[in-house]
Amino acid sequence: MDLSVQEIAADVFRIAHYAPQLDFTFNQYLVRDEAPLLYHTGFRKMFGETSSAVRRIIDPARIRWIGYSHFEPDECGALNQWLALALDAVVISGAVGAGVVLDDYIGGVARVLQDDEALVTGAKRFRLLSTPHLPHGWDATLLFEEVGATLFCSDLFLHAGNPPARVESDIVGPARDQLIRFAAGPFAHATPWTTRTAAAMDRLRRLEPRTLALMHGSAFGGNGGKMLEGLTDVMRDLASKDML
Ligand SMILES: [Fe+2]
Numbered sequence: 336m337d338l339s340v341q342e343i344a345a346d347v348f349r350i351a352h353y354a355p356q357l358d359f360t361f362n363q364y365l366v367r368d369e370a371p372l373l374y375h376t377g378f379r380k381m382f383g384e385t386s387s388a389v390r391r392i393i394d395p396a397r398i399r400w401i402g403y404s405h406f407e408p409d410e411c412g413a414l415n416q417w418l419a420l421a422l423d424a425v426v427i428s429g430a431v432g433a434g435v436v437l438d439d440y441i442g443g444v445a446r447v448l449q450d451d452e453a454l455v456t457g458a459k460r461f462r463l464l465s466t467p468h469l470p471h472g473w474d475a476t477l478l479f480e481e482v483g484a485t486l487f488c489s490d491l492f493l494h495a496g497n498p499p500a501r502v503e504s505d506i507v508g509p510a511r512d513q514l515i516r517f518a519a520g521p522f523a524h525a526t527p528w529t530t531r532t533a534a535a536m537d538r539l540r541r542l543e544p545r546t547l548a549l550m551h552g553s554a555f556g557g558n559g560g561k562m563l564e565g566l567t568d569v570m571r572d573l574a575s576k577d578m579l
């Protein structure tokens with residue numbers, strides 16, 4: 336895998352593994368602060384590369400908080416390796432994630448944040464957003480960093496290729512193309528459109544994020560609300576054609 340590390344917003348570093356066989360990047364985010372936070376651990380097999388990438392920025396043993404959206408190996412596969420390396424690290428999660436899978440998986444206790452509950456890490460202030468089934472998974476949550484207006488939005492806006500670390504150009508078109516490719520293959524119906532999806536997307540839009548720190552593809556800098564509105568329209572349209 337091809338690895339790149341770049342600061343995409345103040346003290347927010349995108350650590351991207353490009354997997355050529357899948358033509359996707361898998362992005363982890365390190366937020367440098369008094370209490371550093373890692374969002375997504377990446378796969379277990381990526382741990383060596385991810386931890387050495389973190390080491391370029393901070394001592395990985397200093398990671399204090401680890402977050403992810405939903406229980407999948409690209410989100411949290413290396414969680415136990417991280418907990419063994421960063422002994423003061425605590426996993427943050429919504430109540431469903433902690434109760435259904437996480438506490439058992441780590442053999443410990445996650446710090447549960449309720450919907451909209453804040454976590455201050457020094458200069459940064461995060462807010463956990465409970466988003467069941469968005470992008471997918473009952474346990475799904477997203478994370479919003481309020482000071483820099485960065486939304487950690489997991490698989491939303493997933494797009495293919497090995498594009499630049501951060502773009503200011505449209506990411507809705509590439510995300511739509513990928514959803515259409517998924518619809519025709521074994522990964523169809525990855526992101527469901529439910530009776531709550533439009534309201535959940537609108538809540539994200541109203542946060543007015545200036546950075547979208549997404550998991551697969553380029554991070555986006557600019558009017559994040561406009562991108563979220565565009566993605567909502569795409570999802571609604573594809574759902575109406577049974578393609579979501
Ligand atoms: Fe996922």
Ligand SMILES: [Fe+2]
Pocket residue numbers: 409410489490550551
């Ligand atoms: Fe993912």
